Amino acid sequence: MNKLKYLPILIYKEYLQILKDKSVFILSFALPLLLVLIYGSAIRMEIKPVSVCIVTQEQNSLTDRIVKEFLLSDYFVTQNTPDFIKANEMFKDEHFKVLIHIRGGKKKDISPGIEIEVYLNGVESQLASISLNYINQTIKSAFTKAGLSTSGYSVNIRNMFNEANESVWFLMSGHYVSILTLLCMFLGSFVISREWDRKTIETLCATNASATEIVLSKIIVYYVLTVFSIFILLVTGQWLYKTPISGSIILSFVSLFVYAFEMLCFGIFLSAKIKSQFNCAQIAVVIGFLPAVMLSGLIFDLRAVTPIISFIGHILPPTYQVKAMRILFLSGGQSLYIMFNILLQFTIAVILIALTVRQVKKDCK
Numbered sequence: 026m027n028k029l030k031y032l033p034i035l036i037y038k039e040y041l042q043i044l045k046d047k048s049v050f051i052l053s054f055a056l057p058l059l060l061v062l063i064y065g066s067a068i069r070m071e072i073k074p075v076s077v078c079i080v081t082q083e084q085n086s087l088t089d090r091i092v093k094e095f096l097l098s099d100y101f102v103t104q105n106t107p108d109f110i111k112a113n114e115m116f117k118d119e120h121f122k123v124l125i126h127i128r129g130g131k132k133k134d135i136s137p138g139i140e141i142e143v144y145l146n147g148v149e150s151q152l153a154s155i156s157l158n159y160i161n162q163t164i165k166s167a168f169t170k171a172g173l174s175t176s177g178y179s180v181n182i183r184n185m186f187n188e189a190n191e192s193v194w195f196l197m198s199g200h201y202v203s204i205l206t207l208l209c210m211f212l213g214s215f216v217i218s219r220e221w222d223r224k225t226i227e228t229l230c231a232t233n234a235s236a237t238e239i240v241l242s243k244i245i246v247y248y249v250l251t252v253f254s255i256f257i258l259l260v261t262g263q264w265l266y267k268t269p270i271s272g273s274i275i276l277s278f279v280s281l282f283v284y285a286f287e288m289l290c291f292g293i294f295l296s297a298k299i300k301s302q303f304n305c306a307q308i309a310v311v312i313g314f315l316p317a318v319m320l321s322g323l324i325f326d327l328r329a330v331t332p333i334i335s336f337i338g339h340i341l342p343p344t345y346q347v348k349a350m351r352i353l354f355l356s357g358g359q360s361l362y363i364m365f366n367i368l369l370q371f372t373i374a375v376i377l378i379a380l381t382v383r384q385v386k387k388d389c390k
Contacts, residue, residue: 074102075156076121080109087139087171088127094167095125100159113144117358122146123156146356197268198354199323199347201258203314205285206343208254210313213292214305216243217385221300230389240382243293251285271357276367280353283367284346287374288313294377297384317343342370 077095081088095103102121106112109126116124124144143160220226229239255278262268270277292309299305318324320334321343327335338344349366352359 074100075123075159076102077104077123077125077160078112078116078121079103079105080107080112080124080126081105082107082109082128087167090171091127091164091167094163094170098159098163100156101163116144116146117356119146119356119359123160125160197262197266198350199321201262201281202284202321202343202346202350203317203323204258205255205281206288206317207310207314209251209285209288210292210295210309211306212247212251213289213294214296214299214309215302216247216293217296217381218300218302218305219296222302226388236382236386236389240293240297240378240385244290244378247293248286248289251289252282255281255285268354270354272353272363273357273360276360276363277350277353280346280349280363280367280370283370283374284342287342287370287377290374290377290381294381294384297381297388300388316341317347320344321347323347342373345369 079092079095081092092103092105095101104121112124112126115121123146126142126144128140128142141164143157145157217226220229234242259278259281263270291313292305295308296305299308316338320327320338320341322338323343327338327344345366349363352363
């Protein structure tokens with residue numbers, strides 16, 4: 026028992042350390058609560074409402090019944106038009122997620138042999154898969170209410186922008202964002218906190234260099250490393266999974282470069298604010314990587330979650346970057362959205378640099 030005589034003293038010492046280090050309480054109590062709330066509120070597979078456009082070139086009681094059934098359903102936000110060309114252009118610009126083209130039939134009360142073409146947005150494979158079940162049930166309900174057999178029509182399904190229906194294409198375009206988020210947050214979170222842990226911050230502040238120079242020197246060095254990481258990430262990912270790039274390759278690189286710059290600046294800001302490598306690494310995962318995976322629409326569609334979680338997701342930069350990457354890789358087009366996203370991410374990065382410089386200047390006084 027003599028070998029354990031110091032055990033109570035050491036336990037008391039650990040207790041005192043925990044009281045001084047509030048991050049332990051955050052990890053022990055706040056983090057489980059946060060993750061339960063995120064998982065419970067964000068993990069939803071039922072997605073509604075789904076925006077749908079129905080093209081009916083021939084009007085009859087059956088097509089009217091089908092359109093009415095969609096209009097009355099809580100699962101859809103429906104619009105109807107006879108112009109397929111216009112509807113197809115709007116579909117490519119993502120004004121709605123599903124395009125239904127009802128072909129065949131005559132202008133009479135009952136039109137057997139109707140052919141229904143369903144165009145799904147393959148960029149959002151989860152939404153496409155789930156909405157197809159809603160669509161089939163709604164069409165069957167329309168035929169039943171019209172007193173017709175469901176064998177009186179055929180449905181042709183086409184996944185636009187992801188014709189091969191490869192889930193890895195859908196996921197990898199977004200996973201590039203989550204990987205970059207983790208990488209840049211970790212790289213940045215050690216930059217200034219390392220100076221505090223090594224007790225070299227006083228020496229750095231004693232030089233004639235300004236706070237702006239100190240911060241920019243660290244950003245430049247680590248951003249060069251990040252650029253090389255982006256090339257490795259894309260070359261490896263494209264070689265292994267062969268994800269198509271339907272949009273501009275130049276814009277794809279520019280978008281990733283700007284986003285990586287923003288996340289690196291975010292990590293460096295945390296590093297300057299928290300001043301502890303260990304705590305920075307923990308917080309980088311909690312507020313950086315996890316939201317990029319859980320709340321950005323990468324895996325779980327934000328239209329399926331509770332309003333408060335959806336609101337939080339829509340104010341996070343990864344949400345816009347994930348959408349931009351899926352547009353650039355799978356659907357192409359929407360240059361205005363891509364430019365908006367690049368400008369948004371760069372603006373946030375500049376704000377983070379200014380905040381970091383201010384913090385370093387304050388600490389060096």
